[in-house]
Amino acid sequence: MRKPSAEDLELGTRSGSGTTSTPDQTTLNAGSSSVDNNENEKEKYPTTMTADEEAGGARTDEAADEIELPNGGYGWVVVLCVLGVNACTWGVNTTYGVYSSYFLQHNYYAATQLDYAWVGGLSAAIAVAMGPLANFFVRKFGFKAPMYFGSVMVGLGQCCAGVAKSFGGFLACQGIVFGIGLGMLLVPSQPLVAHWFDKRLAFAQGIAQAGSGVGGVIWANTTPLLLQRVGVKLTLVINGVITMVILLIATFFIKGRHTAVGAKSASFHVSLVWTNFGFAWFLVWGALTIMAYFIAIYTLASYCTDGLGLTQKQGGAVMSILAAGQIVGRPVWGYALDRGGRVNMVIVSYLICGVATLAIWMPGRSFGLMALFGLLHGLTGGTIHSAATPVLTSIVGLQDLGSALAIYWVDLSVPSLVSQVLAILLVNYSRNHLGKTGADAYTISIGFCGALTFAGAFALYGSKRYLQGDFKVLKKS
Template sequence: MHINADDSSKHSKNRRQSSTLSYSIPSRVHTMHLPHKNSKKNQFDIPNGGYGWVIVLAIFLINVSTWGANSGFAIYLAFYLRTELFTDSAELYALIGGLAIGSGVTFSPVFTYLTGKIGIRPVMIIGAFLQLGSNLMASWSVHLWQIFLTQGLLAGFGMAMLAMPAMALLPQWFKKKRTLAGGLAASGSGAGGIMYNLSMSQIMQKYTYKWALRTQGIMCFSTVCVAISLIRVRSTVTGKGKFQIFDASALSCFGFWMSVLWVTFTMFGYVVIKYTLADFTHSLGFTSSQGSVVSAMTSAGGFFIRPVIGIIADKYGVVTVNIIVHILTGIFALAMWIPCRNYGTAIAFAFIEGGIMGSIYTSCATVLARISGLKIFPVFFGMVWFFLGIASIVSPVIGMSLKTDPPAGMVSDPTQYRSVSIFVGCCYFGAALSLWTLRAWLVARDELTEEGACKGHTQEKSILA
């Protein structure tokens, strides 16, 4: 509302009678702007439900066909290691998996920028076709470099162009129930991991790995097409949000660097467990089919336990709960993985560890939105996930390099993964320490400033610590 300073006393009585009355203002007179008293409230009017639950379903389906399908690489990795189909280098096979999960994520700032330019749905459609093409072309590959380009790089880009835009949607639809919604959506990766680990293993045994790749590609494409049709964006929540590749203000934010340490340590441990348990089971002397079951149990744990973690985090604080979860993940890696010698223990370990090791997918968007505020959340999210992608690429290579060879004359040895388990445990302890430091910073920041978000960007209020 514009108010003429000279006529303010003349019209004061009329203003009290009608709040909707407006006045013409000469251009020569100085004016002041009085924002609507509910403008700030309307800016952050997040529904906490409604169509948001349909968005949760859509992201669940996307996670089934991206992170869940990617979990199935454990079956292909065990197959490649056992048959030495393209090379006898375990590290090179592990690098394929690292590229599949991390190459596209590394370019997440570019995809964030692209999403702001052409929209979320076109980006995801491109990703769907890249994912389909990667699986089909990998099935016809005959050289190692072809597998690197298709099952590695192309698959990674396709998965990132589907999963990354989807992960940024939940903060627009949920506030109080955001971590619960994130847990339900993230459980899709568990459902997909169960489905693709077990089904692709059976297809691989009855037919060939080539038909497993083709079937996986067609199944993923069909599922994500349904999910893309359900996606909706609430742009009014963030206003003119920033969609750019880089924001220098993030580099001066202490919370940004703590987030980088958190995701890096977490992915160092997470990807190693995710990709190696099938081969670890084989090192105990069990069959490939039993190895696929153990690998699937990590996804089963994620499906059943992640939503529970989301509920607990909504009640006690997402950062606090994740600190405890990461400590437990590290303890189980040291206390249960190292002495594991039988099939039952391997299944139990995979289920428990699978349920708690991926809590980053439940909480990452919530924590980063808390640090940055919604206006710069897309670019902030992409910059943090650049480092997550790098960690994901090198993590399986580190894991395979730490694996020891069996004694001469033996095909397997249950101690081959001892160093690997120690590495995983230490990584999760490092992730917990990073989150603990981040929690202290969040509490101190909120006590010292009313603005709260990095570099003065508007934040939404929520109890996360």
């Protein structure tokens, strides 16, 4: 039987390791403005508990219903701040394919395509693996301290990568330093929108998650121009400084309502993996679809330039179209999740993405088809980032959400690291052993990407079966 999610009003921001806490009634009556002006609220937010809860009692449904979220007001500022964070983290990371494509064309660092694949995979893997450590820092210092640190690391990683004189230095800066900054920003900011919205949560969170698309559009268009005019070093330094400034400003203005919603950092309960088979299938879905996602965003630009012989400008244009699709797709799918069933709509999105991968990208040999695929993949392929939290809340319930999310982030680390590496190994195999050249050398790799997408959609059906208790395909869940 599934655990109650209370329609997941706060996406688990009130979840704990076993019990959840009730905020002080005075705090609730004071409204969001009093909370916003409280430094402890913004930084360390100790949670207030009732006498019953201190004695071991669990929070009642009636107490949970007393919390009224603003559903607007300063919440929209928080949405814009989280959008900015996503634009300068995942948005920047999305355009790494533009750099690797340029490096290959100009034999930069004298490194191979496989070498550059490790850089992108390493930054993403470290970012998601930082989940437990970032949660520890949030418990110790509040959510803003790790976000300020992450802001500096994201900018520093890019700037140092720009002045690196060897591939090893570039790998350390762009892969490790940048990845640490990514994780320190993403994990603390993930639940903040849910502190402000319940009735319009799916829409608000979709807008915030669309930030990666906004950033992708900006960086995918400006980076190729900068590469041509000022070179790699200054491009990385300029992008690093700009992103650092934006991230520091966003962190300054962002606010949480941890005490008001009774948020607690949950423990790392690994037993959820084998006691909740719906969660186990969810982890399989996450691992498969994140691999497909990174193969597409890291390989597509190289496929356009190296495989099809298109220009850097055209390759960047395809990536910007993909990012534009994310801007539209994530809010739209976020809205659709609560209308057609959260698990149902995620499965549909990945079935569409799988079809587009095999029917458009694989046989595509022109800029027009690549632009079409980029749009479709942007609309559907990044659903994992906007849908993971609400779907997981439906599967494990509010009390176990914090722990489940921590496990989920770790689950994504290895697939994020090896996804593009496996894709390039398949490209090299096609070239060296099968004698394939140009776009044909990418066929097996693209097929692998499509297969991962379809497999992820079918894996999530296991979670659907857990939620609804039967195998009915069209049933809302």
